[in-house]
Amino acid sequence: MQLDDIEKHLRANGCVWSSEQLITSLQSSAKNGVPRYVFDGELVQLAKRLSWRREQKEASKELAMFLQQVDFNSCPWNIALGLRSFKGNSELLKQVIRDQNHADGRPRFEVRKLRGSEWIFATESVRRYSCQEKLREQAFEAIRALDAAVQSRSSKLLEESKDTADISKLGQLMRDWISGASWLTCFDHSTLVDEVPGIMTRVHLFDGTGIEVRLHMFMDPTETYIHNHRSNFFSYCLSGRYWHKIWGVDECSEEGERYFVVNRTTDPLFEQPSDKPGSVSVIAAHTHQERCSYYIRSVTPHTVQPQMEGDRATPVLTIYIKDKAPGPDTLVRVAKMEELTSLREQQQEAQDCPLQGRKKLERLRAMHNLTRHADTLRKRPPLRV
DSSP: OBHHHHHHHHHHTTOOOOHHHHHHHHHHOEETTEESEEEETTEEEEOOOOOHHHHHHHHHHHHHHHHHTSGGGEEEHHHHHTSTTTTTOHHHHHHHHHHOBOTTSOBSEEEEEETTEEEEEEOOOHHHHHHHHHHHHHHHHHHHHHHHHHHHSSSOOOOHHHHHHHHHHHHHHHHHHHHSTTHHHHSOTTSOEEEETTTEEEEEEEEOSSEEEEEEEEOOOSOOOEEOOSSOEEEEEEESEEEEEEEEEETTSSTTOEEEEEETTTOTTOOSOEEEESEEEEEEEEEEETTOEEEEOTTOOEEEEEOEETTEEOOEEEEEEEEOSOOOOOEEEESSHHHHHHHHHHHHHOOOEEOOHHHHHHHHHHHHHHHHHHHHHHTOOOOOO
16 A cells, blocks of 8 residues: 555544654554564555464574574574574564473573673473483482482591492493583583683582582693692593692602692691601502593592693593592692792682683583593493483
8 A cells, every 4th residue: 555545544534644653653563573564665565474473483493503503502692683584673582582492391592691791592402402311310310329328428438449330330421411412401500610720620510418529621731739638539530631640758768858848728828838858759650541530538649630642731521529528638749949939829829710601611512522522532322311
């Protein structure tokens, strides 16, 4: 219908609008954010479009296909608005995110805040999600069972003779869960992920009454300083390898030799070292590698050093399982005062740093990629669920 004819029809029915008012009204008229009318010069036509439900499905399909092709299956809100199905229609995008679900009722898309802006994430299909959820639940059932076992002991301690088999089972379950395509979807994103600068990234998976469980990812090639832990613990290697060294003190070394000790528990900035007679040296060493575990007592001084591949360190991902019984203070041992000075500077600068937003996702994706790479090399079928 011509614009003039619409004006005449309105006047005949007692509605006197100017041409500008009429055009503004027609242009702003929309249903669910979709314009009702289109203009072709002076000609006004009803917009030809799919039904609202069909339009949502088509838009949902395009959005899902787009997100499958980008990092982390996610993109900023404004990028999604630029897709052909939306053409800047924010209302349609909101409706798609709100209304489109998988067959099991889970939303197909989620909106999360990253660094102050909104990002859209695609969720996994029913089959993939269910498989990964089963693996995740099996892993946490194994963790809870170990937690209960340790808590029931009079010593409240992890024990190598009793727990090694359970640690291996847990390691296999965790490996299959983390390497799965839905690792990020099934991951609880409220979980604390933090960084110990210059040493590792940690994922705090479980903090029970008997044990604590974390993922540790080592990327730095520098060997850690000689230290003991306040708890007994197991380490299970999911990917990569590192040198693990046990250190001892030779009190019968050459006369005049001395080494230095700092109590990191009571002196975290390394300001009050004490010197002792003797020297520190490696008394045992092994390569900690995929599918292997070791147990270490709280009083044992040790170091960790990722191995090199050419000019770069081999990334290493491990599960760290420690008991929570009170143990000794953490003592740091160094051979020379110069080393202590360097460590003091590092401690003063280093603060455990919680990771958020995209940086957190990048570390989680790196862990996923490490386990996928390891499984690709070994061609091991996934654990049945």
